[in-house]
Amino acid sequence: MTSSDQSPVQFVPYQRAPVLRAIMRSAGRLGLAISPETTWITLGSRIYHPDDVRPSDEPEIVAHELVHVGQWRRWGPLFGIAYLLLPVPIGLAWCRWWSEREAYRVQLAVHPTLEEVDRLVMNLWTAYGWPWPRTWMRRWFRRELAAIQERELLESQPNKRAKSERTPPS
Numbered sequence: 001m002t003s004s005d006q007s008p009v010q011f012v013p014y015q016r017a018p019v020l021r022a023i024m025r026s027a028g029r030l031g032l033a034i035s036p037e038t039t040w041i042t043l044g045s046r047i048y049h050p051d052d053v054r055p056s057d058e059p060e061i062v063a064h065e066l067v068h069v070g071q072w073r074r075w076g077p078l079f080g081i082a083y084l085l086l087p088v089p090i091g092l093a094w095c096r097w098w099s100e101r102e103a104y105r106v107q108l109a110v111h112p113t114l115e116e117v118d119r120l121v122m123n124l125w126t127a128y129g130w131p132w133p134r135t136w137m138r139r140w141f142r143r144e145l146a147a148i149q150e151r152e153l154l155e156s157q158p159n160k161r162a163k164s165e166r167t168p169p170s
């Protein structure tokens, strides 16, 4: 265990991270849809967010970034390297795809719809350096959506049964 394992999560606006802001601006110029005005980034236990956003107003995004905090705590700096580069930086960046799908799965569970699947896939495609073939990403999220919907159905059934048992016959 390193000290970062125990450190509390910090929310940092980009105005306090000018170097990171400059790096993101450069990435934006390369055609990636990332900018310090719209993008959240987690490095270790620090979650960087757009200056004009209050983290408490964006619980879903915070939940997404907390998944990344957990990944950093589990893998350390190796996670950052794997996220950017392994096994290849673009097209078949499996580590990035895996890391993001774990985080976006949390958001899909909040909005389990096909529209959300399409939105997440488009976001991954345009803002994350084309990490994985689009059709493969869509297939994974659709399977995940079906699993979430099936779980919801199973969870709702005992409640329905209990309610109908409580309802006296009319």
Ligand SMILES: [Zn+2]
Residues within 6 Å of the ligand: 064, 068, 099, 100, 103
């Ligand atoms: Zn993410």
